[in-house]
Amino acid sequence: MGYKVVVVGATGNVGREMLNILAEREFPVDELAALASRRSLGTEVSFGDKTLKTKDLAAFDFTGWDIALFAVGSEATKEYAPKAARTGCVVIDNSSLYRYDPDVPLVVPEVNADAVMGYTKKNIIANPNCSTAQMVVALKPLHDRATIKRVVVSTYQSVSGSGKEGMDELWDQTKSIYNPVTEVPPKKYPKQIAFNVIPHIDVFLDDGSTKEEWKMVAETKKIVDPKIKVTATCVRVPVFVGHAESINIEFEEFLDEDEARDILREAPGIMVVDKREDGGYITPVECVGDFATFISRIRQDSTIDNGLNLWCVSDNLRKGAALNAVQIAEVLGQKALKKG
Numbered sequence: 470m471g472y473k474v475v476v477v478g479a480t481g482n483v484g485r486e487m488l489n490i491l492a493e494r495e496f497p498v499d500e501l502a503a504l505a506s507r508r509s510l511g512t513e514v515s516f517g518d519k520t521l522k523t524k525d526l527a528a529f530d531f532t533g534w535d536i537a538l539f540a541v542g543s544e545a546t547k548e549y550a551p552k553a554a555r556t557g558c559v560v561i562d563n564s565s566l567y568r569y570d571p572d573v574p575l576v577v578p579e580v581n582a583d584a585v586m587g588y589t590k591k592n593i594i595a596n597p598n599c600s601t602a603q604m605v606v607a608l609k610p611l612h613d614r615a616t617i618k619r620v621v622v623s624t625y626q627s628v629s630g631s632g633k634e635g636m637d638e639l640w641d642q643t644k645s646i647y648n649p650v651t652e653v654p655p656k657k658y659p660k661q662i663a664f665n666v667i668p669h670i671d672v673f674l675d676d677g678s679t680k681e682e683w684k685m686v687a688e689t690k691k692i693v694d695p696k697i698k699v700t701a702t703c704v705r706v707p708v709f710v711g712h713a714e715s716i717n718i719e720f721e722e723f724l725d726e727d728e729a730r731d732i733l734r735e736a737p738g739i740m741v742v743d744k745r746e747d748g749g750y751i752t753p754v755e756c757v758g759d760f761a762t763f764i765s766r767i768r769q770d771s772t773i774d775n776g777l778n779l780w781c782v783s784d785n786l787r788k789g790a791a792l793n794a795v796q797i798a799e800v801l802g803q804k805a806l807k808k809g
């Protein structure tokens with residue numbers, strides 16, 4: 470016996486990937502509803518070897534459905550997630566709306582799977598920001614061994630992290646540079662993204678940081694340990710899928726680079742590819758469609774007593790969103806919504 474599952478935002482980048490991952494991981498689905506806006510009514514989406522027609526979220530009744538995987542942005546989530554949750558359907562949400570709510574668990578199953586049980590307060594579980602998800606998978610096993618004091622992270626984030634419109638803008642702008650007849654001015658991004666990098670994701674805050682950077686700080690504290698200090702610089706790069714991060718970590722205790730490599734090799738969700746030779750590391754194009762968080766370039770930081778540097782790459786639509794959401798559903802199934 471399986472679950473009645475709703476995928477909300479099924480025509481989007483994350484929604485389509487959630488459908489793929491539910492099928493790939495053979496999540497026990499008895500019935501599946503694919504929802505999007507009225508604009509997409511009847512649009513066909515794939516679920517394994519089946520084709521489903523999308524229904525209108527505004528007209529959908531969640532009564533009797535077990536789990537709803539939401540990927541529609543904060544505005545639509547605010548309107549529809551509480552409605553779904555009130556019917557008894559457990560919402561697993563990809564937007565940032567509930568991540569900092571003390572009554573909503575923020576979960577990365579490799580790190581804090583037990584926190585899932587906090588869902589009962591609101592019937593909602595939050596998925597973290599894509600850049601946080603892959604980073605905490607890497608930090609947790611190292612924190613358990615040597616206690617992290619401070620993290621300095623710089624991100625190289627792909628355009629799929631800002632939805633379908635971001636991917637279209639990179640594609641159209643790139644073509645327009647080769648064929649200048651059609652100019653494609655920046656619309657989704659504040660500056661040209663093709664052949665450029667932009668040190669600005671989400672809105673600016675009073676202290677000069679951006680909301681994306683703040684999210685990495687606040688979410689790492691909520692998921693791993695409130696004592697960890699994080700400082701982040703988040704940058705959008707002209708890559709379609711796959712986020713990369715350069716992470717510098719300062720520990721309480723000394724951690725040798727070889728031991729760190731061994732710890733990461735054994736850790737859940739991680740694949741270490743770290744050969745000190747040409748191409749002996751992972752780049753974003755190589756991680757697309759994969760489940761793992763890839764770690765390369767593990768090395769001592771000799772400028773401080775207990776420091777390490779590493780390079781972390783993952784498919785942002787998968788570990789950064791869809792895969793993490795499906796993993797949460799799997800944990801929920803094992804711990805709470807047992808079937809058959």
Ligand SMILES: NC(=O)c1ccc[n+]([C@@H]2O[C@H](COP(=O)([O-])OP(=O)(O)OC[C@H]3O[C@@H](n4cnc5c(N)ncnc54)[C@H](OP(=O)(O)O)[C@@H]3O)[C@@H](O)[C@H]2O)c1
Pocket residue numbers: 477478479480481482483484504505506507508509526527539540541542543545563564565597598599629630631632633634785786789790
């Ligand atoms: N992309 C990432 O790496 C990533 C990572 C973590 C979290 N997230 C979060 O996941 C969510 C979705 O992101 P995405 O990248 O998949 O965006 P996207 O590609 O732009 O897709 C958005 C989806 O939401 C639907 N939608 C939007 N407004 C709606 C409304 N009022 N009613 C019903 N459906 C509506 C769209 O339906 P139509 O096609 O009908 O418009 C589409 O299916 C966002 O909250 C985002 O912040 C994304």
